[in-house]
Amino acid sequence: MTRAAIAARLTGFAALLLAASAGATDRAQASDDPAWAITEDLTTEIGPRPAGSDREAAARRWAVERLKAMGFANVREEAYRMPVWQRGEEAAWLTAPFLPQQLTVVGLGNSGATGAQGIEAEIVYFESYDALAAAPDSAVKGKIVFVDNQMKAAQDGSGYGYFGRGRFIGPNVAAKKGALAIVIRSIGTDSHRIAHAGVTNFADGVTPIPAAALSNPDADQLVRQWRRHPGALRLKLLLTPRRLEQQASGNVIAEVPGSDPAASPVILACHLDSWDQGTGAIDDAAGCGIITAAAKHVMAAGQPRRTIRILWAGAEEVGGFGGKAYFDAHGKERHAAALESDFGADRVWRVDFKLPDSAKPLTDRIAAALAPLGITRGKDPASGGTDIGALVAAGTPVIDLQQDGTRYFDIHHTPDDTLDKVDPAQLRQNVAAWTATLAILANSSDSELP
């Protein structure tokens, strides 16, 4: 296809771009938009979609039906099996030094269990993950560790890595030092009585201890009590999760076949599973809506040169099992580029690239197409997300359409991850950005992207 032909096709998106910049917010209107429709329907008809559960399986069946109905080709499930951590009863009370007060708590994925009677012990306070890591075993042994560690909001989501250590590896460190259990301040930026879930991981040979997150206001309360009576706080914790071996999970894949069978495909990823407390609207129904709407729009504009492959990955939240299974099955195939949408539904504000040098004119065309949407080019290389992580690690070129994360960690992994948090106008801007990018990518030449 000539440059002129591609340019002509791109003008087909002009109306879409205009609609996005106009920023209309009528949700009724939005229901005509495939991104909104996927987000609304998946969160309403399926709701929570925990990895390896019957609900995730129902979501896969729903996804296959929806993607076929939208006209995609080669729609299929690709199954795999995985171990599952299943939430049980969860509760916590500060039992001393004041009258018992119940706290809002959520167990962390891979947490150990307290037994049906719960456990009660003295709390030991640490200001940060680093303070816990530096503490002698004697300060921790037989106690319930609390890690205070207040994440602040940032547009690029930075801070999740730093503060997230309290959750990612804090429990493992506490377990190795002999702690009875651990509670952390939620890795979240809101001030509501909702606790942020997420996985933690224990090293081989380390027995998992009970591990939970408190809501921010509950953590504040614990800190105030600690400051009044350091050393006198006690916590009762009840967590009764269980582990299931080798449960069924799977990816859902769909394609827009390209006109040139020899050309390597572009892969777009999101994840179908969600944490169980909310309905997974911003994490990640909206991501699936965005990439799928973009593919649909490009398909509607005429057959692209490259095949577009959509991956609705399974089991992202608990360790990226879907992305790994995709790589195991398809990692040896050549992919022209990989993109993932998994950071909510707020507007794209920056684009980052990690493409071969030959793609310089391509990146310039994409950056020029995105500028009218208010998207500027970043200085950092793109890095992708969990579902395409193995592909990127193996050298697949990648583009990140960075979403505004200012309020993402208010909602992330909480009961509050529901449809009302998705702004239809910003969702449309995402679709416009993805459509513009995909149209250029899917029609790029082999000299630019091999």
Add this chain to the structure above:
Amino acid sequence: MTRAAIAARLTGFAALLLAASAGATDRAQASDDPAWAITEDLTTEIGPRPAGSDREAAARRWAVERLKAMGFANVREEAYRMPVWQRGEEAAWLTAPFLPQQLTVVGLGNSGATGAQGIEAEIVYFESYDALAAAPDSAVKGKIVFVDNQMKAAQDGSGYGYFGRGRFIGPNVAAKKGALAIVIRSIGTDSHRIAHAGVTNFADGVTPIPAAALSNPDADQLVRQWRRHPGALRLKLLLTPRRLEQQASGNVIAEVPGSDPAASPVILACHLDSWDQGTGAIDDAAGCGIITAAAKHVMAAGQPRRTIRILWAGAEEVGGFGGKAYFDAHGKERHAAALESDFGADRVWRVDFKLPDSAKPLTDRIAAALAPLGITRGKDPASGGTDIGALVAAGTPVIDLQQDGTRYFDIHHTPDDTLDKVDPAQLRQNVAAWTATLAILANSSDSELP
């Protein structure tokens, strides 16, 4: 005391007024403020304070100790007994037409019980309380009623009366029509997965049915499902509350004795009890902090002419038992004026009066003192609150220092009613407004206020 002496005394508050208008927000600073200290300490050391519970009793003991330590006179508990509705287990699931989805729910005070196994039935949707009231019994009989009814935020809190009918009397109406149970959209203006509690009342001879409120996002979900499959929705509801007869409750009273024993006192009220889901920071620890700080500041400036009586009422949330008990004990005493703080901790924006005509110069002095704090005079007569309701009904003069209620119903009666929702700068503005008003009132002449 001469007008000049009063004027001189008032200049003592100049620094306070200035501090409030400066709007410093440092919470560390705020900890020197008695209003903040009361709010923080009560919510931290006691936490939730349900009416007629051991926790409310602990709060009374705490209050007596605190008020004595602050230098008030005649600090005492005044006991009464009352029936108590005690929350049990609470859960709800949409069981059809899709895979079961758990909803965030809270039982309404005075709700009936479902039994330990819960109940499950078809849902019937009503757009509003009026639609329910107009429905024939046959539309409701044997079903679980849902009343949609989305309250919007307003600065003056208007809308609570109109939308609140869904909670106040919706369950009674549904019960009379033969409904099996009722769930309502929370009477609240937020979009979080937190349900708003509150009492409902069944008429004599009407058997209470199970009655609960859904969070706004859960109500949205129910509505979306209803629109897709009207008539096909089923709800499983579990509510196991119980009723306790004649439990101990009480008011806490403290005074600043006036220099003129013949002068009628000014009474300032707040309530000590709170709903159980949060720690009752904005409802109404802050109110107790505000009125008490104002009395303390006026006392510190020199003995006022009139006695200032502080009423920390018990059991307001469940029917104003404390206010009624106060009226039973003291209703025959003459009160110069009554004021109540029970609408959060955001700034006072308007002042309303309902005083005798003789008080015209007094109202002008108060309005002039409040204007520098950004407070304007309203057109409506003051009406007071629940704790002084019986006094006002009996003709006691009343002044309302109206607080900004724009975000009050985001938090009201939810787990989110915690200390972090109190803005120290706005709390200080409240104290300044109350102090200025009280200084004038407590030194007013008998010719102005008999």
